[in-house]
Amino acid sequence: MRIIESGQGELIQPPDLDAFREWNREKKSRALVDKVMTEAEAISRFVYDGCYIGTELYGTVRCPMSLVREVVRQGKKDLRVAGQGVTELDLWLGAGLVKTLDITYIGLEVFGVSNALRRAVESGQVEKVVEWSNGGITWRFKAAAMGVPFIPVRAMLGSDTFKYSAAKIAEDPFTGMKVCLIPALILDVGLIHVHRADKYGNAQIDGISGFAFELSRASKRLIISAEEIVDTEEIRRHPDRTIIPYYLVDAVVHAPYGSHPGEMAYCYARDERQLREWVEASKTEEGTQAYLKKYIYDLADHQEYLELIGEERLAQLRAEEEGRR
Amino acid sequence: MSAPAYNPTELLICIAARQMPDSVTAFIGTGIPMLAASLAQKTHAPNLVTIFEFGGTGARLERLPRAVGESRTFYRGVAASGICDIMETATRGFVDFGFLGGAQIDPYGNLNSTIIGPQHHPPKVRLPGSGGGNDVGSLCWRTIIIMRHDKRRFVPKVDFLTTPGYLTGPGAREEAGLPPGTGPYRVVSTLALLDFEPETKRMRLLATHPGVTVEQVIENTGFELIIPDEVGQNEPPTEEELRLLREEIDPEGFYI
Numbered sequence: 001m002r003i004i005e006s007g008q009g010e011l012i013q014p015p016d017l018d019a020f021r022e023w024n025r026e027k028k029s030r031a032l033v034d035k036v037m038t039e040a041e042a043i044s045r046f047v048y049d050g051c052y053i054g055t056e057l058y059g060t061v062r063c064p065m066s067l068v069r070e071v072v073r074q075g076k077k078d079l080r081v082a083g084q085g086v087t088e089l090d091l092w093l094g095a096g097l098v099k100t101l102d103i104t105y106i107g108l109e110v111f112g113v114s115n116a117l118r119r120a121v122e123s124g125q126v127e128k129v130v131e132w133s134n135g136g137i138t139w140r141f142k143a144a145a146m147g148v149p150f151i152p153v154r155a156m157l158g159s160d161t162f163k164y165s166a167a168k169i170a171e172d173p174f175t176g177m178k179v180c181l182i183p184a185l186i187l188d189v190g191l192i193h194v195h196r197a198d199k200y201g202n203a204q205i206d207g208i209s210g211f212a213f214e215l216s217r218a219s220k221r222l223i224i225s226a227e228e229i230v231d232t233e234e235i236r237r238h239p240d241r242t243i244i245p246y247y248l249v250d251a252v253v254h255a256p257y258g259s260h261p262g263e264m265a266y267c268y269a270r271d272e273r274q275l276r277e278w279v280e281a282s283k284t285e286e287g288t289q290a291y292l293k294k295y296i297y298d299l300a301d302h303q304e305y306l307e308l309i310g311e312e313r314l315a316q317l318r319a320e321e322e323g324r325r
Numbered sequence: 326m327s328a329p330a331y332n333p334t335e336l337l338i339c340i341a342a343r344q345m346p347d348s349v350t351a352f353i354g355t356g357i358p359m360l361a362a363s364l365a366q367k368t369h370a371p372n373l374v375t376i377f378e379f380g381g382t383g384a385r386l387e388r389l390p391r392a393v394g395e396s397r398t399f400y401r402g403v404a405a406s407g408i409c410d411i412m413e414t415a416t417r418g419f420v421d422f423g424f425l426g427g428a429q430i431d432p433y434g435n436l437n438s439t440i441i442g443p444q445h446h447p448p449k450v451r452l453p454g455s456g457g458g459n460d461v462g463s464l465c466w467r468t469i470i471i472m473r474h475d476k477r478r479f480v481p482k483v484d485f486l487t488t489p490g491y492l493t494g495p496g497a498r499e500e501a502g503l504p505p506g507t508g509p510y511r512v513v514s515t516l517a518l519l520d521f522e523p524e525t526k527r528m529r530l531l532a533t534h535p536g537v538t539v540e541q542v543i544e545n546t547g548f549e550l551i552i553p554d555e556v557g558q559n560e561p562p563t564e565e566e567l568r569l570l571r572e573e574i575d576p577e578g579f580y581i
Contacts, residue, residue: 057394058408059392059394060392060394062394083454086392103454104454104456105455107456109391109393110355110356110392110579110580113451113452113453114453117451117453118450118451121446121447121448122447122451128446129445131439132455133456133457133459134378134408134455134456134459134460135457135460136455136459139409142409153416154416154463154502154504155416155460155463156463157489157501158463158489158492158497158502158503159463159486159489160485160487161439161455161486161488164445179502180502207399207405208377208394208399208406208407209380209405209406210380210394210408211407212407213407213409214409265395266396269395270392270395321396
């Protein structure tokens with residue numbers, strides 16, 4: 001295949017597909033093992049300094065926030081991150097934990113640019129930034145999920161997004177057309193929040209599934225947090241709803257309101273007040289640190305976080321979501 | 326009868342909504358595109374099929390989503406899938422319209438939403454990045470770009486080409502390997518409605534907003550616009566459009 005052009009960005013996590021096969025053979029048990037544990041245990045066991053980590057969410061939707069906050073609490077640093085985020089990456093960037101970024105979008109959507117991103121990147125604290133489109137980065141997970149080194153796509157062509165990526169443009173050997181080759185991205189650790197899971201890790205999502213299917217299959221270690229832990233019989237009644245079968249999963253964390261301040265379809269709406277509090281706080285470095293102290297460092301765990309938010313507000317968010325069914 | 330009072334955002338939404346016909350598919354992003362799609366559905370385009378990046382297809386936008394993945398993006402929809410399905414649907418040529426925005430736009434409709442300044446890293450100003458913008462601009466048949474109109478934003482050359490417009494001119498998209506027949510269709514700015522002249526693929530003024538002169542548009546554009554002999558005037562929002570926006574679509578005043 002003739003390579004026409006190479007993006008000049010570094011391939012931060014070069015994929016090794018045969019090693020991935022070996023890993024999946026040796027390290028991923030097919031046994032039915034109870035994997036329920038706390039956030040603290042899951043993060044300390046599977047997330048390590050310098051690991052390549054990814055979260056599955058979109059903006060403020062179905063965010064694994066109790067896991068994300070625990071990463072901050074434990075101060076896991078020098079993280080290499082696949083970035084498509086709002087609420088979660090802001091916290092990691094604000095806490096100074098991110099060393100390199102495969103970025104597609106980090107911003108606050110309707111609230112504008114991310115000041116945490118601006119400070120961390122403009123100061124050079126984040127050492128490398130490699131660009132991708134949303135499709136591009138998701139197709140990277142898809143390639144890994146397919147177990148192949150790359151897939152050809154028709155986006156990113158002709159742009160600086162390509163030029164500062166680690167993709168390549170090639171002539172397709174079958175048709176002669178130009179295609180953008182997107183390299184597989186295998187994560188050391190993936191974090192996904194779901195509606196329900198059993199203790200073995202069989203996980204189901206209601207509503208849109210984002211890129212949970214692809215990311216779960218592209219992760220060497222996968223931590224699932226779930227609104228609800230259910231009996232396996234409940235999973236077996238609707239196996240068509242299972243996005244993630246248990247053998248992909250290394251840890252199952254019970255995290256009601258785990259997406260807060262984000263939302264969870266059919267369960268609770270996003271918390272505008274809390275999101276705006278972060279938007280305001282993150283405008284300055286001092287505000288950012290005060291927010292992290294109040295909502296993470298000063299609290300022992302997710303339970304204490306929920307107590308701080310308060311049942312009254314959580315009930316409001318449930319009621320707001322109810323109206324959308 | 327005197328025209329009803331409205332604000333610039335409401336005008337943008339109305340002009341954008343009027344660009345979309347009925348029974349087409351449209352890739353919708355956060356903010357003004359959501360309101361425009363909802364308004365189009367409630368007026369002339371009841372079968373406008375909204376497509377949201379994270380998987381929502383065909384939602385009735387009875388209430389306004391505040392993010393492109395929230396449950397309102399698939400409320401009473403026809404399908405709830407995921408991002409690969411949506412991007413691949415666009416790749417196969419099923420998405421008729423897409424919405425885009427950015428910090429900078431050039432005469433060929435190329436957009437920058439990544440950095441400001443000459444250097445990629447570390448940059449002078451870091452913006453969010455492509456997100457789905459590059460995919461939408463590459464793969465949808467027609468894109469509608471929504472921009473605040475001033476010289477800092479309408480520039481001769483973008484600092485970073487995040488999302489392709491017509492690149493360097495006629496034939497450039499095809500040469501780059503992008504699907505033929507795609508590209509920017511309209512620019513809805515705070516001052517005017519613009520398109521791209523078919524021969525040169527350069528931006529052309531179509532119609533000015535109420536109370537805006539051609540000279541004002543030229544003064545606020547950092548490059549030479551094509552000005553045709555006949556420049557139209559956009560109709561202001563109707564009372565019904567304003568009522569729908571204020572009472573049904575965004576009663577909480579989240580965007581307008």
